[in-house]
Amino acid sequence: MTDLGLTPFLVLASFLFVCGVVCIATKRNAIGILMGVELVLNAANLNFVAFARFGPPSFRLEGQVFALMVIVLAAAEAAVALAIILNFYNNHSTVDVDRADELRG
Amino acid sequence: MTLSHALFAILASVTAISALGVVLSGSIVRAAVWLLFTLLGVSMLYFLLGAEFLGAAQLIVYVGGTLVLVIFGIMLTAQGPFSSLKTRPMEWVVGGALGAVLFALLVNAVWPIPDLQPGGAGTLPGTGPLGMGFLGIANNGAVAYLLPFEIVSVHLLVVLIGAAYLARAKRHQRTEGEA
Numbered sequence: 001m002t003d004l005g006l007t008p009f010l011v012l013a014s015f016l017f018v019c020g021v022v023c024i025a026t027k028r029n030a031i032g033i034l035m036g037v038e039l040v041l042n043a044a045n046l047n048f049v050a051f052a053r054f055g056p057p058s059f060r061l062e063g064q065v066f067a068l069m070v071i072v073l074a075a076a077e078a079a080v081a082l083a084i085i086l087n088f089y090n091n092h093s094t095v096d097v098d099r100a101d102e103l104r105g
Numbered sequence: 106m107t108l109s110h111a112l113f114a115i116l117a118s119v120t121a122i123s124a125l126g127v128v129l130s131g132s133i134v135r136a137a138v139w140l141l142f143t144l145l146g147v148s149m150l151y152f153l154l155g156a157e158f159l160g161a162a163q164l165i166v167y168v169g170g171t172l173v174l175v176i177f178g179i180m181l182t183a184q185g186p187f188s189s190l191k192t193r194p195m196e197w198v199v200g201g202a203l204g205a206v207l208f209a210l211l212v213n214a215v216w217p218i219p220d221l222q223p224g225g226a227g228t229l230p231g232t233g234p235l236g237m238g239f240l241g242i243a244n245n246g247a248v249a250y251l252l253p254f255e256i257v258s259v260h261l262l263v264v265l266i267g268a269a270y271l272a273r274a275k276r277h278q279r280t281e282g283e284a
């Protein structure tokens with residue numbers, strides 16, 4: 001009986017990535033799109049950690065370091081995106097991205 | 106079926122189902138709750154992979170920070186009819202078809218990668234080696250990740266100042282307009 005390998009993690013990460021992309025493509029709420037971005041970043045992170053675990057020994061540290069950086073940058077990205085969305089909501093009283101064709105207000 | 110297989114099956118189904126819930130739920134508040142379970146599932150998968158520090162960081166930063174930020178954003182913007190903006194059926198069809206094609210493509214690309222087995226010791230390097238790596242000292246004496254660490258730090262500082270400015274500026278302008 002072989003132990004748990006790399007491929008299941010990669011397939012799960014692809015599924016998360018596709019969910020994120022479909023979420024970005026179909027949501028009309030700007031915050032829903034932000035959630036899709038979070039899903040995509042999580043899928044990439046899962047790949048990093050899976051390769052850190054199953055890849056060659058030199059990946060052990062690197063995979064984790066990159067995953068940590070992605071986590072921190074995702075937090076920064078969420079902060080800026082929410083600031084922009086709140087600004088847009090103040091100007092237009094909606095968060096519908098179909099009506100966001102001009103940002104000046 | 107080993108224990109890790111069973112754990113992976115449970116965690117993967119929780120993660121995948123709640124990711125689907127994020128995509129399919131009409132109300133944005135429900136999508137946020139589904140996203141909470143997805144993030145929890147991913148952090149548990151990190152624990153399963155032996156990356157304890159990353160799992161904890163995911164719990165603290167994502168679940169405790171980013172998701173709270175998102176929920177505050179929902180509460181500040183969701184009013185009346187805008188809390189559930191409906192996607193048109195045609196967009197569901199196109200988006201679903203594109204998603205299915207993309208998933209088939211990705212699985213097709215992932216499948217030829219050999220199903221590597223975990224080699225060597227059980228867990229990944231923990232907090233100590235990671236911290237030393239960020240300080241620029243790797244295990245084998247090579248110069249490590251000091252520069253990326255500094256770049257990320259400065260980036261975070263700049264981004265948070267920018268976010269505070271963006272969130273403040275409008276309120277300023279509005280009080281001027283009302284006066």
